[in-house]
Amino acid sequence: xxxxxxxxxxxxxxxxxxxxxxxxxxxxxxxxxxxxxxxxxxxxxxxxxxxxxxxxxxxxxxxxxxxxxxxxxxxxxxxxxxxxxxxxxxxxxxxxxxxxxxxxxxxxxxxxxxxxxxxxxxxxxxxxxxxxxxxxxxxxxxxxxxxxxxxxxxxxxxxxxxxxxxxxxxxxxxxxxxxxxxxxxxxxxxxxxxxxxxxxxxxxxxxxxxxxxxxxxxxxxxxxxxxxxxxxxxxxxxxxxxxxxxxxxxxxxxxxxxxxxxxxxxxxxxxxxxxxxxxxxxxxxxxxxxxxxxxxxxxxxxxxxxxxxxxxxxxxxxxxxxxxxxxxxxxxxxxxxxxxxxxxxxxxxxxxxxxxxxxxxxxxxxxxxxxxxxxxxxxxxxxxxxxxxxxxxxxxxxxxxxxxxxxxxxxxxxxxxxxxxxxxxxxxxxxxxxxxxxxxxxxxxxxxxxxxxxxxxx
Amino acid sequence: xxxxxxxxxxxxxxxxxxxxxxxxxxxxxxxxxxxxxxxxxxxxxxxxxxxxxxxxxxxxxxxxxxxxxxxxxxxxxxxxxxxxxxxxxxxxxxxxxxxxxxxxxxxxxxxxxxxxxxxxxxxxxxxxxxxxxxxxxxxxxxxxxxxxxxxxxxxxxxxxxxxxxxxxxxxxxxxxxxxxxxxxxxxxxxxxxxxxxxxxxxxxxxxxxxxxxxxxxxxxxxxxxxxxxxxxxxxxxxxxxxxxxxxxxxxxxxxxxxxxxxxxxxxxxxxxxxxxxxxxxxxxxxxxxxxxxxxxxxxxxxxxxxxxxxxxxxxxxxxxxxxxxxxxxxxxxxxxxxxxxxxxxxxxxxxxxxxxxxxxxxxxxxxxxxxxxxxxxxxxxxxxxxxxxxxxxxxxxxxxxxxxxxxxxxxxxxxxxxxxxxxxxxxxxxxxxxxxxxxxxxxxxxxxxxxxxxxxxx
Numbered sequence: 001x002x003x004x005x006x007x008x009x010x011x012x013x014x015x016x017x018x019x020x021x022x023x024x025x026x027x028x029x030x031x032x033x034x035x036x037x038x039x040x041x042x043x044x045x046x047x048x049x050x051x052x053x054x055x056x057x058x059x060x061x062x063x064x065x066x067x068x069x070x071x072x073x074x075x076x077x078x079x080x081x082x083x084x085x086x087x088x089x090x091x092x093x094x095x096x097x098x099x100x101x102x103x104x105x106x107x108x109x110x111x112x113x114x115x116x117x118x119x120x121x122x123x124x125x126x127x128x129x130x131x132x133x134x135x136x137x138x139x140x141x142x143x144x145x146x147x148x149x150x151x152x153x154x155x156x157x158x159x160x161x162x163x164x165x166x167x168x169x170x171x172x173x174x175x176x177x178x179x180x181x182x183x184x185x186x187x188x189x190x191x192x193x194x195x196x197x198x199x200x201x202x203x204x205x206x207x208x209x210x211x212x213x214x215x216x217x218x219x220x221x222x223x224x225x226x227x228x229x230x231x232x233x234x235x236x237x238x239x240x241x242x243x244x245x246x247x248x249x250x251x252x253x254x255x256x257x258x259x260x261x262x263x264x265x266x267x268x269x270x271x272x273x274x275x276x277x278x279x280x281x282x283x284x285x286x287x288x289x290x291x292x293x294x295x296x297x298x299x300x301x302x303x304x305x306x307x308x309x310x311x312x313x314x315x316x317x318x319x320x321x322x323x324x325x326x327x328x329x330x331x332x333x334x335x336x337x338x339x340x341x342x343x344x345x346x347x348x349x350x351x352x353x354x355x356x357x358x359x360x361x362x363x364x365x366x367x368x369x370x371x372x373x374x375x376x377x378x379x380x381x382x383x384x385x386x387x388x389x390x391x392x393x394x395x396x397x398x399x400x401x402x403x404x405x406x407x408x409x410x411x412x413x414x415x416x417x418x419x420x421x422x423x424x425x426x427x428x429x430x431x432x433x434x435x436x437x438x439x440x441x442x443x444x445x446x447x448x449x450x451x452x453x454x455x456x457x458x
Numbered sequence: 459x460x461x462x463x464x465x466x467x468x469x470x471x472x473x474x475x476x477x478x479x480x481x482x483x484x485x486x487x488x489x490x491x492x493x494x495x496x497x498x499x500x501x502x503x504x505x506x507x508x509x510x511x512x513x514x515x516x517x518x519x520x521x522x523x524x525x526x527x528x529x530x531x532x533x534x535x536x537x538x539x540x541x542x543x544x545x546x547x548x549x550x551x552x553x554x555x556x557x558x559x560x561x562x563x564x565x566x567x568x569x570x571x572x573x574x575x576x577x578x579x580x581x582x583x584x585x586x587x588x589x590x591x592x593x594x595x596x597x598x599x600x601x602x603x604x605x606x607x608x609x610x611x612x613x614x615x616x617x618x619x620x621x622x623x624x625x626x627x628x629x630x631x632x633x634x635x636x637x638x639x640x641x642x643x644x645x646x647x648x649x650x651x652x653x654x655x656x657x658x659x660x661x662x663x664x665x666x667x668x669x670x671x672x673x674x675x676x677x678x679x680x681x682x683x684x685x686x687x688x689x690x691x692x693x694x695x696x697x698x699x700x701x702x703x704x705x706x707x708x709x710x711x712x713x714x715x716x717x718x719x720x721x722x723x724x725x726x727x728x729x730x731x732x733x734x735x736x737x738x739x740x741x742x743x744x745x746x747x748x749x750x751x752x753x754x755x756x757x758x759x760x761x762x763x764x765x766x767x768x769x770x771x772x773x774x775x776x777x778x779x780x781x782x783x784x785x786x787x788x789x790x791x792x793x794x795x796x797x798x799x800x801x802x803x804x805x806x807x808x809x810x811x812x813x814x815x816x817x818x819x820x821x822x823x824x825x826x827x828x829x830x831x832x833x834x835x836x837x838x839x840x841x842x843x844x845x846x847x848x849x850x851x852x853x854x855x856x857x858x859x860x861x862x863x864x865x866x867x868x869x870x871x872x873x874x875x876x877x878x879x880x881x882x883x884x885x886x887x888x889x890x891x892x893x894x895x896x897x898x899x900x901x902x903x904x905x906x907x908x909x910x911x912x913x914x915x916x
Contacts, residue, residue: 022877156696418559419523448665
């Protein structure tokens with residue numbers, strides 16, 4: 001039985017077995033107290049062993065980190081803070097540990113734990129974090145599947161380099177030192193694996209749109225990549241993204257979906273990950289729980305970008321980045337708007353077209369597009385989306401205006417050639433969401449094995 | 459309302475709206491019959507329009523492929539094969555089509571449809587296939603989450619090249635034509651993005667094992683890659699894989715999980731994708747439904763590899779590949795065993811160690827390992843797994859025997875250094891499963907945008 005189930009029992013039990021990893025060993029005069037965790041929940045089960053029962057070989061390996069099997073009677077515990085303990089009748093050492101184990105009982109910095117990312121899942125913090133990650137991943141699927149959205153696996157390797165969302169990693173099987181060359185001396189990518197230059201996707205949106213134009217409502221949930229040499233706490237080279245896309249939806253419906261989605265996830269976390277959130281609230285970010293509870297009930301407000309700029313200009317604040325119509329909003333601006341102007345989550349809509357991607361739907365004013373960003377207190381932007389330009393002539397004109405090669409996107413334009421329809425969607429970086437839900441401040445601490453410049457260990 | 463819900467209605471309705479894409483237009487003397495599909499299900503809804511009501515502009519664009527909105531009364535249909543039709547009061551052409559639309563009403567070959575993979579989701583076959591894919595993806599998560607398995611996102615970009623599962627794609631940001639060089643003239647990968655040579659993962663198993671040694675039961679479900687120049691109908695360069703891993707499990711428990719999992723998925727498909735499976739049964743593989751129904755109820759048998767070889771040698775068959783103890787089983791052998799010896803699904807276990815990976819647990823006979831393959835009729839191997847070698851000394855000895863560099867796997871060996879435990883898991887290629895469940899014979903036809911040698915379109 002997993003420890004989560006054992007601790008939830010209402011009755012004692014004369015014969016129960018448990019397996020897990022030793023967190024602490026305390027040696028009393030006559031008994032040993034051994035706390036065992038099996039990863040099913042934050043709390044461990046306390047084993048109480050008659051010291052005389054242990055042979056010397058077992059006693060030597062029975063230290064923090066060891067793997068054990070125990071059988072005994074589950075009894076009410078006289079100790080504070082725990083309902084149950086296991087009065088051990090038999091104990092087996094499955095895998096010994098010793099004093100060189102890197103996770104001895106003391107609090108380690110997150111930075112140190114990153115250097116042993118293969119062992120950190122055995123700590124309280126990362127146990128809680130990866131249980132939250134798993135549970136929320138499933139909640140993402142539940143939300144969309146309950147609503148009839150189709151899950152699409154968009155391609156990871158892509159020959160598109162014109163999405164403009166960021167720098168691409170190149171994917172190749174060419175000899176790195178002696179690549180084949182054309183007559184002109186250029187690298188001959190026609191001899192590469194895919195007979196063209198390919199990279200890792202930065203977004204599944206364009207392919208997702210094609211599926212929305214067949215199935216109506218779809219979503220993606222998969223890895224995406226940025227080859228940016230960013231050394232911040234918010235950027236990773238590899239991260240997971242969720243991108244829904246809805247045929248026949250306009251920007252208002254897109255905002256409604258984003259609101260429903262975020263509210264669903266926060267309620268799901270509060271309901272199903274209470275133990276983990278309480279831990280983060282106590283150890284990582286005091287105030288996390290009331291913040292999430294407020295989000296679950298909050299009213300989501302709207303401001304146009306133009307209104308937002310007016311608020312920022314009227315604020316009298318001395319921002320690091322200047323505010324002017326046409327410039328992108330920085331985190332400091334976003335936080336001011338949602339924290340001080342609104343006091344809660346805020347959609348900013350209808351951004352200047354020159355700071356947004358080519359596929360966003362052009363508004364009638366000729367200078368803005370039907371884009372939205374959802375801003376939340378403490379973080380700023382957490383979701384970005386738009387209605388897409390479904391009018392072929394306007395989309396082609398925009399590509400030409402930006403000097404982009406329409407031929408490479410001909411397949412995408414086909415969705416506007418035959419049976420085009422209004423549609424809208426958004427993207428949510430899953431790690432950003434986990435940071436928001438856990439209070440963790442470094443993206444490297446919410447993904448199992450982070451990939452950042454100079455780091456691809458494990 | 460989606461057409462799936464409309465067609466399931468029990469009562470007529472005086473005022474109903476529908477949106478979707480036109481599959482066919484039939485012009486009668488006084489009325490037009492327009493079949494509309496919205497991707498929510500295989501069947502379309504028949505619209506009946508008074509011909510006089512259409513203006514000429516709308517009529518011209520109202521052809522196969524057009525996107526329409528219609529409002530009218532849902533009435534019992536006099537036509538054969540459909541319960542309902544919509545007597546249209548208003549119709550709007552959202553996106554016109556014309557005679558150049560590549561999916562005119564006729565049956566196209568799967569090969570042709572591959573060349574328009576961005577439009578093929580609008581066909582019956584691929585509509586059904588991608589609904590099945592979405593539904594089964596969710597069922598994978600449901601199965602494991604209901605059993606308390608933790609979902610892990612293992613890394614896509616990896617510096618490990620010693621897993622032995624296949625050729626790696628290289629991931630790089632170095633200048634392809636002028637890479638930096640060391641003093642010795644070699645490409646200087648220390649200047650690459652991750653400061654080392656990196657590639658795309660072939661499996662998340664090793665990282666998954668580390669999580670199993672913290673959480674007990676875990677699973678992965680993500681993209682994996684093979685840079686093999688295979689032009690068969692069963693190999694793609696990019697595909698999705700499911701890899702569960704269980705701490706404290708032996709090979710028998712591993713087989714039991716594989717059996718439970720496959721049975722769950724086939725029952726889920728029969729229950730939730732009946733319309734799609736009936737379509738595949740009729741159009742793609744006659745006999746599909748009875749085959750899947752038999753699998754749902756089948757007894758899963760066991761043979762050791764050694765017994766399997768004896769059966770093959772006693773068969774008197776003239777196989778293309780010779781049979782001898784120590785040689786890997788080919789599909790022809792696997793099919794003979796499960797189709798003719800057993801007549802149903804079959805686990806073959808305990809393979810010679812020289813044909814299996816370094817991490818598999820060594821049996822006491824000194825020549826076999828605790829591996830299993832699950833073979834099913836018509837396909838052969840569908841799942842491959844093993845108990846893992848949890849004994850540090852034996853694992854190190856095996857690495858040395860194979861001439862592999864233990865230093866690069868030091869992080870992996872750490873899981874055997876402290877608190878090691880028996881554990882086991884398996885891998886299932888999701889596309890192979892979809893081929894098995896749909897009768898589709900080419901892997902390119904079960905993945906949205908297939909990546910194969912020379913092909914990374916869309």
